Amino acid sequence: MRASVSAAQDLGMPAIYLHLLAELLHTIGVDERDLLLRVGLDPARLNATERRVSQTQASEFVTRAIVESGEPALGIMLAGKLKLSLHGALGTAVMSSRTLEEALELIARYLTLRAPHLQVNRQLLGGNAWYTVTCDIDLGPLQSFILDAMLFGCVSMGTQLTGAIIEGSRIMRRGPEPAYFHRFRQRIAVPVEYDATDDALVIPVTELDRPVRFTDDQLAASSRAQCEEALRQLTEDAGFACRVRRVIETSYPFPPKLARVARTLFMSERTLKRRLQEESASFQNLVDQVRLERAGELLSNTGMNLSQIADALGYADAANFTRAFKRWTGINPSHYRTKARQATGPGREPLALTI
Template sequence: MPAIYLHILAELLHSLGVDDQGLLLRVGLDPSRLNSAELRVSQAQASEFVTRAIIESGEPGLGILMAREMKLPLHGNLGTAVMSSRKLADSLALLTRFLTLRAPHLRIEKRLANDEAHFRVSCDVDLGPLQGFIMDAVLFGCAFMGSQLTGTPIAGARILRRGPEPHYFPRFRKSIPVPVQFDAMEDALVIPRASLDLSVRFSDDQLAAASRAQCEEALQRLTENAGFACRVRRVIETSHPFPPKLARVAATLFVSERTLKRRLQEEDASFQNLVDDVRLERAGELLTRTRMNLSQVADALGYADAANFTRAFKRWTGSSPSQYRSDAQKAAADLARSRATA
């Protein structure tokens, strides 16, 4: 799951009086790493966080509250592509093709029935307690998204939900812009076929084409990075404390330490190399985007002291951390000057 969604959920929990930072740390997530459109969090950690969030907030309708918070730009390139489309039909076609970028394991299937279009949402695997939360967030999020795109609730649209009406739903009914029908045969967004021709008020052909191309690239990368090593790296990237122990990562992925090592070896990878890759990436961010001194950077990366960090950084890059920071600052200054004189 994209880390940004857990960041938004954490902010929502904070508004409800829950210690969101403490909760993230208890499930092994680094709060400072979640406000990113690029990083992803393992399903196991996301599920544990959502489960604890519902318990500690006492709010079973967190998925609906999340749906309210999900403004289109928060969905990254997919959100940009959707909101810059010409017609509502174009936006829904993008959502159908690229939903997996934002909600792994979910898919949308379009079916035409009489004068309506059914967009059925289904899940490939059992996500446990995360599934109900995600279905609430996605389906009710689609209702709010329609209002964002067209400027008004879509007349005649409705949401179908499988199963009985949850006990908490009446509190939210009036806030959802379309009717909701429970005990249905499918989880779906239903829209009158005529409404598919509604214009999107943020339409921008050039931006739509560029963002769609970025979505295609991201989908290809997601397919290529479906291996076990990628799953391990995602846990490492968002772990607190950093670097995580191999045992902690193995437990998060529900495998033994021996199995984790074996499966990484099968992909010509190793746990330590993955940790070092993430360390190098983080080191570059800390050296170029913060004013932390070398001792602080070393501590953030899990080194005993600045000397050990410096040796490792030279081994990775051939340059000292101080020289790397100096070169980056000079490059940024040169770029700023060239833009100012352009």
């Protein structure tokens, strides 16, 4: 029996996908901001390719989005909005590959970075390469959404990569054809077959050596190295403290109360505290780490005054924020802002800050 989302290891989901889904909801008349806030997510924190959202929150948002929009085909609709550049280092690595086959191999190897719990296995059958997608846990309503977005998105992104539709390719989906699918059949560039034994993308072997339009060997090497490092980091960040931190990072209002985070993670406050203690961590320290990083971003990249930053970080006033910042870093916020802008310039990465 497969584990459920709440019981499985939560590696998070890239926040950018929820940002895109929120934009999509807006176009069909759903108040996406209200929906995000009710799930406890900060809309302003989702437009980032590498930031991750707790999978439990992602699942709740997608489920509510489907119910409240009355649109069960949100995964297919989202697939049309997926661009390679939105997939972080993996998107860059795929775009800089030499051939379609190489690009698909990268997706299979690093898929965990973008869609945790999904795996891609390749099999050669009758002159076709079957890229079969499986899931190691029960994602509930999220599963059909993710598989739709991934498989239909691969068709769209394959066209982006090669500049043309991959002739002879098709999508296989398990289960009966959904009642809504007839509305989208003409929009999808390849045949789709339901009642299949697997969820898969099928491509003729003869098409795999198609060249990628954006080939760049140097960029390919550097982006693959980034993917390896990101995969290593994600594996190391699988602990409970990192799971709590992901909830804190994207929470609204900020900072979140311990009780709210505990409810999000389906546990009591006492259990949350105990599990953090087992990893020599504390809830307040995690909140302070996120506060410090946000402070660095706001001081380096915005013109917000100290009172505005204090309010954004949940402090009563600028004086309380200044005292906390100086306690963490040894310098006051204004001094840090001056140093950061001299060192990196506006719009660049802020100076590293640690507690």
